[in-house]
Amino acid sequence: MASRDRLAPQRTFQLNPGRESVQPCLSDLRLKGSRSSAPGGQPGNPGVSVLNAAQRLARIDWNFPNAGNTRGSVHTLHWFPGNYIPQIPAALIQVLSEPGDLVLDPFGGSGTTAVEALRLNRRVMVSDRMSASVLITRAKLALLDGALDRRRRSVLLADLTFEQRCRSDRFGGNGEGADPELNNWFAHDTLAQLRFLWQLVEAADTRPARQVLEVLFSDVLFDCAAPGSALTSSGRRRRHHWGWVADNVKPREFAPHNAIGLFRQRLMALDEVPARIGEPIGHAALVTQQDARSLALPDAVVDLVVTSPPYIGVIDYTHANRLLYTWMGWSMRIEREHEIGARFRRTRVNAVAEYKENMRRAKDEIYRVLRPGGGCAIVIGESRRFPGTALEILSDFAQLMPMVWGPVPRLMSRRRVSDRASSDPVEYVCVFRKP
Template sequence: MPSGGSLDIALKEAVGSSSRIRLALRQLEEVSWNFDGARSRSGFSAAHFHPGRFISQLPSILISLLSSPGELVVDPFCGSGTTLVEAQRLMRRSVGVDINPISVLISKAKTLSISSVEIEATLDRILTDFTSRSVVINTDAPLPPLVQASKWYSGSVLPDLKRLFHLIARYDDPCVRLIGEFCFSAILLGVSRETRHWGYVCDNTSPKGDPKRSVSEALFELTRSLLAAYRERDRAIAGSIPFDSLVIQGRSQALTDYVGADAVDLIVTSPPYFGVVDYVKSQRLSMEWFGHDIEQHRIQEIGARSKRHRRLAVDEFEADLRNTFQSMYVCLKAGAPCAVVFGASKSRTFNSDDIVAIAESVGFCLAGEVERQISVQRRQNPSLTTEQVYLFCKPSYDSLG
């Protein structure tokens, strides 16, 4: 298995007709894939907590080398939308799919096709309305029934959270509502009573502290960082109109229902690593406020940590991935590439090589792969220290005879 940033090129005969992929493979050999000491260069990355997210350099490099402006990039496991953000910054069209409604909210808010000037006006409106006492909001209105208010929030925090929540619900403009919901969701963990680690919220464990955290300060800091990220995107596209990014809440296995056959120029994705993270449960606080049934969505989640001890967990994970890869294959144009980032702990019964077997079983050809080190900050499991970057290709018709 290759390591440390040297791409192991194993071109199959079916890839031979694609000069783009041949050129990209040569260029990818020069990439230092470990990004030693580097943080994500996207200002969007820190705007909202999401476990196990891409470091933005990964999709940025892959999209740059494997597609052209205006082409369609798809991520069937879009998570917090890093692939979509980079596609938009690089002037590609994009579609993302995720089963998690909070992931969809995050991705939509990061990829609005409006200018940073409009973003600034929206954020200023929310801040002004929240801090102005002339805007009367009934904070005694009932909370959504799923919210464990006294458990997660101190008595000094809860009234302001109620005010912000009911304020956002009053906005008729869908863009203002979306940004408001994103901001509300993004600050929940930071102003909660849990001071240890997000994993305790994920597991619904009672918090141990009662810190005095300011909702208004958290909201102000968040709006500044979100605005900075949108300004950064606008500088990258140099005054052009950003492409819309379509984000769909749904099953990755049904990708063909969303984009059709032979329509996609590039897939860049990172499927869930088996038994490592509970993505739905990690967003417990937001799920409660927005009325989403955690168990309903957890059951549909692929590879969730909470499922790892089930007797058929590995078989179900493999079947779900195979159905997704089949759908990915159908959606891709002939000769088009598919980049997959995947990691597996040595203690797990499903490993990275199984991804290759699944991909090849539905028709993909493996064009190249590289092993990269996962930074300590990104590790969701101590034994998960590396991940593989696979480059697959859908054979072109002429290579099939």
């Protein structure tokens, strides 16, 4: 990374003309001005800082043994398929940027990069094409901003005191919970509890509070579709898996679930999640629904990109969240067609060529929005069905930006792998630098 001069005055900017509009406007996010040059009009000498960063990165065990989400972490707010452990973006952000820098994750997922960037006092913009990802990320940031405080949680817990009365047959104001398909996933009594909970969500007194409640509800929704009697080969109770939902494997028989109790547990668990202390998150973070292949950002404004693009043929992100889409009345068909590397395309003859082309377009956008000297940290992997694809993508990135560290292999965590029979799939961590 280039050496740092004194920070320039903060400025704002508008969207590029002709690109897809996003809300809120990017001018709502306070961004720093461009880096000033070293004496003589030349950029600061990047050699020492790049070497230092590479040495620091080389000392890290990227497998992070026994790492994961700790109790009381905002990352536990909602399950998500294929998200990387927070230790990975945290390490990359800490080594490759400074407080106040703008970090971008164009494949935002469940907001892991966003949370870690804010925790380290960076400014951050995250985007994702999928509605579920945007919903979850906004809720996490709202929670860190104190949106669902103890008073609000106490009122909600009081409303859930008499569980036997917590039933409803009413649909949401926009038809949420009305899809007949829900009857194929939930027992009648469980569905009545879920509709009651949705009334509480709609009664939230602020938009940020509702965002948090929507995501708590979505997490309960997933839990309540679990079969109650499925066993593993060893006779233990089988945990619910997003792969079943993604493949539309409905329960053979309904298991009763205490949705009210599950929601109450999640509300009480929020007592252990600390709110972020500092300037309002709205001035430091922006979450948008955009395609990584066409970002509504001006050229050369981002200091660091930290992202983990979809792995080819591993996960169907839209299908994995089908219960949320069904409840909300969102179209899965439209969003799944925009997924990059989706699992449902894995048997197509042109699957690899299509994936590479989409990643090239994303790479070009990343390069465009990075400032000269800015870093790009990529975490990307593959299953045994498509060996060598990840390294080909990294090689393609290197055609535009020199690779200054990596690729370092790490064992992919089990939750990132859809093909659970595969043997030791691998992912790589590496860093590029825009000239």
